Amino acid sequence: MTERAQDLILVTGATGKTGRRVAARLEARGVPVRAASRGAVPSFDWEDRATWAAALDGVRAVYVAYAPDLAVPGAAETVGAFARQAVAAGVERIVLLSGRGEAAAEAAEREVRAAGADWTIVRAAWFMQNFSEGAFRDLVLAGEVALPVGDVPEPFVDLDDVADVAVAALTESGHAGRLYELTGPRLMTFADAVAEIGAAAGREVAYAPVPLDAFLDALRGDGLPDDAVELLAFLFGELFDGRNARLGDGVERALGRPPRDLAAWARAAAADGAWSAASAEEAAR
Known part of the structure; x- marks a missing residue:
């Protein structure tokens, strides 16, 4: 049976540095989580679009952490296709982990913004x-x-700050249409x-x-x-x-506390x- 669409959150990259922290925080809040990875059930693979539909089934919000990196050729196009499919499947909110000062990452950001869901961009400095x-x-x-x-x-x-911002954007109001520079x-x-x-x-x-x-x-x-x-x-x-030799105020803006x-x-x-x-x-x- 599929979890209720208003509750379920898909976390891509759930075995990675940010994804596992985001998934753990959501689970601690009692939020239903689908932790997406190639080894999960259902399986999710960025390179195999046939796996996307099952992963998105019943999902309300998605945390997008593209692997290996948004800088690789074709990443923006893949993220855009995934975002559009997510919206078609009923996803209402997308939170994208992005990089600072990367033209390719900004191309992926534009794809997510144009997909039709409420979006939040999380641009992070070096972890x-x-x-x-x-x-x-x-x-x-x-x-x-x-x-x-x-x-x-x-x-x-700190990755814990990144995860806290992502979770806030996934679960709370007031973050739609925001771009947070996290440093x-x-x-x-x-x-x-x-x-x-x-x-x-x-x-x-x-x-x-x-x-x-x-x-x-x-x-x-x-x-x-x-x-x-x-x-x-x-x-x-x-x-x-x-x-990127400058400070961002994303943690303060999103969480109301210093990084x-x-x-x-x-x-x-x-x-x-x-x-x-x-x-x-x-x-x-």
Whole structure:
């Protein structure tokens, strides 16, 4: 039996960094959630449009977190087709996770706006959790974070803030037609961020800016697929040119509170064992 359309929320990317947080928060509120992924039932795959109808059946609102990234070729067209199908299926509200300073992401935003549902755009800065959950966690554990970014500052944002804004937009009134730029409360260079993470973790962690070509060659040498290398080439080669070196007020506007600072996040992540000795042993296996 299908859940009532006025209740059910579809969360795409439900096994990813933002999606699993959004789904968990909705479930904690008692909101019926359909957590969409290739391994879910019904299965959902961005690359297989035949899976979309079952995932959208009975759904009132959708959280769209496109994978691998809105910057990849064809992403905007795919998101647009999905948004239009969602509206045709009865979806009333769409919340899109987007990126700052990305022309391709803005193309996807336009597609969602034009689809016909109430929409909210959530543009997020670089996630703090990239240093604690993703590939760069291993660099922290190794004692040196080497990335092709120099002194350009970034307003790192806490994923919990991103998820809180998304949930508010999915479940509360007053967010339709809003574009929220989500950042942390201050601009920091990557070197600054890594220093604060090292202090919170009680580890010696250095930051080393490296040439983009050398960084990409190292990734290829580690066996990273070409499409993933190309995506990182875009992200590091274009987005850290200063275009995003500014603060946004999206967290305050959406939630009525300030965003979490990186230092507070790093202390909490360290207390939770993000960079513990056990984590280091696991990463070394």
